[in-house]
């Protein structure tokens with residue numbers, strides 16, 4: 803199982819996989835952070851397709867083409883804004899990962915790359931967010947044999963260390 807999970811430090815827009823995940827907002831019409839980077843790299847056709855989707859509630863996900871990205875698809879998900887942990891943030895974040903894996907499965911995708919959803923502007927603490935990401939990756943690999951590769955992109959060396967440490971604890 804461990805050989806199917808990879809931690810990569812760097813820019814998710816450069817990763818060649820069937821789908822990269824975007825940490826979007828509920829408008830799906832772009833923003834800062836990884837969302838801005840993905841829209842810049844994919845080109846205006848991505849925004850045009852996103853306009854047809856009618857937004858996306860927190861915890862859910864929608865799929866589009868990847869346009870000028872090396873990835874064939876973008877799965878847009880909306881993470882929770884961190885309010886201290888008492889407003890269902892953990893379940894919402896878990897739901898983001900589950901819905902991304904569900905869409906990957908429904909679309910016959912075998913490789914997927916994630917950013918650390920909600921851990922930037924939305925303020926979710928990195929370690930617990932990382933644990934949820936890895937727990938859901940483990941569950942997806944157990945139930946989807948066609949899933950070949952799950953990549954977690956860490957934007958900083960510090961974030962990559964958090965993924966590696968958490969991986970020791972979560973994934974056998």
Ligand code: AR6
Pocket residue numbers: 812813814815825826827832833834835836837838839881917918919920921922923924925926955956957958961
């Ligand atoms: N590649 C990989 N990871 C990145 C990149 C990149 N190019 N750029 C940033 N990160 P954030 P959120 C990391 O703020 O917290 C947007 O405006 C970053 O270091 O992008 O879910 C949306 O439109 C952090 O670890 O997303 C929403 O309004 C992680 O990606 C809001 O921000 C997520 O940070 C969503 O906030």
